[in-house]
Amino acid sequence: MTSTSSSKRRLLLGVLALLLLGTLAFVALRTGPLAPVKVQVTEVARGRVSPEIFGIGQVQARRSWLVGPTVAGRVRSVAVDVGQVVQPGQVLAEMDPVDLDQRVIALDASLARAQSARAATQAQVADAQARRALAQANLKRNQDLARQKFISTGALEARQQEVASAEAGLQAAQANAGAAAQDISRLQAERAALLAQRNNLRLLAPAPAVVASRDAEAGSTVVAGQSVLRLIDPASLWVALRVDQGRSAGLAPGLAARITLRSLPGQTLAGRVERVELLADAVTEERLAMVAFEAPPAGVSVGEMAEVTLALPASAEGLLLPNAALQQYEGRTGVWRVQGGDLIFVPVSTGAQGLGGSVLVAPVDGAALAEGDRVVLYSQTALRPDARISVVESLLPAGGAK
Template structure:
């Protein structure tokens, strides 16, 4: 019995359609949107973590100086250049004195005149004292008994006047002579004291001007190296502006910046491994000598100063450095790769695979090592299987396929 060709054609087309639908369903379930999510898993183990703090810093000088004038002026000359080593007290530069030398000369002349005036006042006082001694009158600085002698003479004249041996006019003239001599001596003493005060004032003014003149000579405050020359001869600078910048090459250290979220345990005394940008394959030993009390609120970093145990040669200020600070190792505890930790619905945890079912397990974490290992305080048990990497975002009871290694999208096996 022959089959109807039209029916055979329909059966063939129907079979092809069923095969095509089966192929599409297989593709959708294995590689399409309905396919299980490929994941790579790991096991929770026990061990010890050696936590460390990592940060980036730059080389700076602990002791540096900005050398400049205390008053505004014009630079007369600069005697040193960048890179030159200077010694304490060595002249570095000089400012233009303008009229300071002439003002010093004027003060010297005024001081000499005041000294001459003082000498003249002293000679006048001596002359008046001599005349008073000759006439037995009161002098400015009489010898012992001089006042008593003058008083006795005056008393005798008063007695003689009472007995009418001398006239009242003569007695009055003698008293006037004593008063006049006393006034002259007092005036001479005042002139002498004023001359001494003028001399003291002029000497103080000259000392101040001489110090101001000396400040125009810029000298090295300590043994240092010139790092910058900010002004040249003829440049006008203001008070406090740097003409030269110096640093102590033996005081270099690293100003380290550490993320505040990873700075737990940062303290002075921690051992450090310093890797300079110019020496990428060499780890230099150092130590944290100071932790700054003020953190950077903009970059959310803490600052620390790390000193070299042995300062290497050729280190330049401003060079970048990577610093690793080693903290004490923890006791044995549960460990987990940091890549397995995720955030889900506002909680920190991991995706745990138990009896073939996927569930989110919140965890409490401890310290973390630089190798990515993190300490698990609560939430997991030893031997638990957790998702390390997943092809897409996971959700509870999602269909998954565990693979040995998760390949990136587009990669070929």
């Protein structure tokens, strides 16, 4: 009886050992290092890709003006405030004229004196002309008398000398009149220069615009060329777009754009590439383009960030795959095609890509890939041709990633 009980015990232990070994084998083959690699697959489709270029930009004004004095001085007053609409010729600010008004008054007095001097020289010219006419008349009478031997030669020579003296006096009077006229021209030019300098102290709006900033207040001292006010044309707003050079193929003027401002995240604005800059940013490795709004929105701020998507022409029809399906194996780019339970690496070349993740592919080196083929989209670990796989709907655990 003891022997029978011992046999049963050994049989039970043997069964338990076999169950344990089976369980360990099952765990090793299903969840351990020998378990198949879980993969998620997708099918190769056929279609077209509409490539898009994405970039970040900043709202800027194409037309802006920095309004300031042409000479150093102190700001007397500022007549406008930020956000105010101004019209051409409107007075925006005024600089302190210091002594310009007094200098203009002094020049006016000098000009009046010069005009009086010119009147005097004109009177001298008239007097000299009268003297010359009288001397010429006397000379003619004496010449007649000399031919009749009524006067001596000396008397005739005296009359000739009077004519020459009157002619010289007239020339001197005319020269004085010319000098007076030149003085008047000089003083008028100096007065015009002072008035122009005085008028430059009144800072005027050059065009219809909006005041963007006040850079100086009344009482501030500014140098020549320093800005007192900054104006912008709100109708000229555009986005200075920066695009990664590696993704800028096809960037050209005229491309349609979708603009999303940071202040209006749920609204898409239409635009168009106005200009592509010839100079790229060598530090950030970006190309620069200017994207104009078709209708600038109200209330947009200069300097605001914007997201811009540019639409390129659709590509030719071809095989489409998600970009995530592309893998690297032995230094080559390709996809893992699932055939039955086997994996076959298919080298491919890539073409146009869309922002949604779709990419055009074409097999190379005689490899086979056709519409409807199943390829690995995601895998638990790196794959090899001899790897055992298990196709699953999703690699995420039930309920989503934690």
